Amino acid sequence: MASTRRWIVPSVLLVISAILVSNLRSSGKSTNHVFQTELELPLANQEESRKLTVEGDDECKNKLSLHQMCLDMIAFSSPPGSPSYNKMQNVLGKAKSYKVHLAGKGIYESNEANIRAMLEGYGLPASTPDDPPETVLHVQSDFTFCADCHTIPRIFVQSEQLATIGHKIMKKNLKPCHDQELCVIWEYSDFQYHWMKERKMQDSVVLLPIMHQSRLGEADNMHSLTNRSIDVVFFGDMSRKRRKPLIKSFNDELSNVRAEQTKSTKRMKKSYEDSKVCLITHGYHTGAAGETHRLSEFGRFGCIPILETWSDELFLEPYRKCADVVFADYDNLLNATKAVLNGINSSDDKNLSKRVNWWRTGVKWELVLTTAMTTAPS
Known part of the structure; x- marks a missing residue:
């Protein structure tokens, strides 16, 4: 038999599928x-x-630009008025400044630059030592997440492959973030978004291409x-x-x-x-x-x-x-x-x-x- 491989659906089928997604x-x-x-x-x-x-x-x-794809991802997981939209808005609204600490070098340095641009574009400056702790938005990763910081607004950048270590991250970071009012999860994969949705956490998850660097x-x-x-x-x-x-x-x-x-x-x-x-x-x-x-x-x-x-x-x-x-x-x-x-x-x-x-x-x-x-x- 001639060798074949899986090929992504053409745009007309994507449109049909998008309608099905909306209806579902x-x-x-x-x-x-x-x-x-x-x-x-x-x-x-x-x-x-x-x-x-x-x-x-x-x-x-x-319509197929990376920027539009980013906006489409957010709109899919967090359309205006949805629980995850409202939760992210609440987290951002509590903050007067921000601090990004993802840990490590390499790709995270480029990721951090993108996150800083997002937050500063939204009007949040980088934090100073004099800022009240409860007004500083902390952007954290699996390596730096503070599960007990209930009073501090936080964004958890989910950067890992959940198919491999999802249950570990679920217990350590995802569930604590979901359960807290001032914590929202940024996720880069719709496959992993559905993984979290199956575990009833979608109200805390915002999709965006955060791992691009x-x-x-x-x-x-x-x-x-x-x-x-x-x-x-x-x-x-x-x-x-x-x-x-x-x-x-x-x-x-x-x-x-x-x-x-x-x-x-x-x-x-x-x-x-x-x-x-x-x-x-x-x-x-x-x-x-x-x-x-x-x-x-x-x-x-x-x-x-x-x-x-x-x-x-x-x-x-x-x-x-x-x-x-x-x-x-x-x-x-x-x-x-x-x-x-x-x-x-x-x-x-x-x-x-x-x-x-x-x-x-x-x-x-x-x-x-x-x-x-x-x-x-x-």
Whole structure:
């Protein structure tokens, strides 16, 4: 049988599914499995579809822009008047200043910059030692969350893969935050939003692409794909059971594969600049939220992203049409990569420019909260 992979639904089906979601939400029914409709297309057809996405430039600047996707995510989880909207508004309303402490360096430094831009755009300045503690909004992560700080307004940035360690985070952070009036959860994945919804915590959860980051900055040299020396690059954690056979199969069939774990941002940046394909897989098992921190990191370098299929079901169209993301199941990642590599030619430069500009335009973080939080407290 010819090899096929799962392909994300076209826009007309997304519209139909969105209507179904709206109807289900208004009726109080679960929306977890609404977006299961998918097409099975041969890889050759998928490659042709990817090449045609350049025609959607206007869409990518408007309704499929990263900024609009961010607003759509908030509107999905927290429309005006909803419990999570009101809770976030209450938390923000109690604050006169803010303090961000996510812990660690690396991607969190870029995440913190985005969060600061959001809060300052909303009118909150950075805190000073003289500010009354109960007026300082604390933005915390799994590493810094204070479960006993009931009187202090807090935002818990949920940055982890709940499919792997969800029950630990649930007990330690998510449940305490949900149970407290002055704490709201920021979540990056609709798959994980539904995970929390199944546990009756959706009234405290706001969806937004908070794991997007750009710590590597811009490319120093933007090479055309045909002039790049590395076929595929992969930086990321994987279990030994998943990593060993996958990397072996890539090395056996492709001429130049760079798959390693490194903390050197200089090496990462140079590798992304020189790679035709950038690969992302799930760390431990199929069925996990999208690794948007990694995708957003290399997006500005122009390589074609090939990603192990996400369990996220919403907000995929912008990634597919504007970032040229190719989704494939774990067992078909090599076939998808070979198909993309075989289809690369000089005409891809226009697509490269489109997807790089899409990432560069990004989210206007300073406008997010002022745009999304538009109604008076209920």
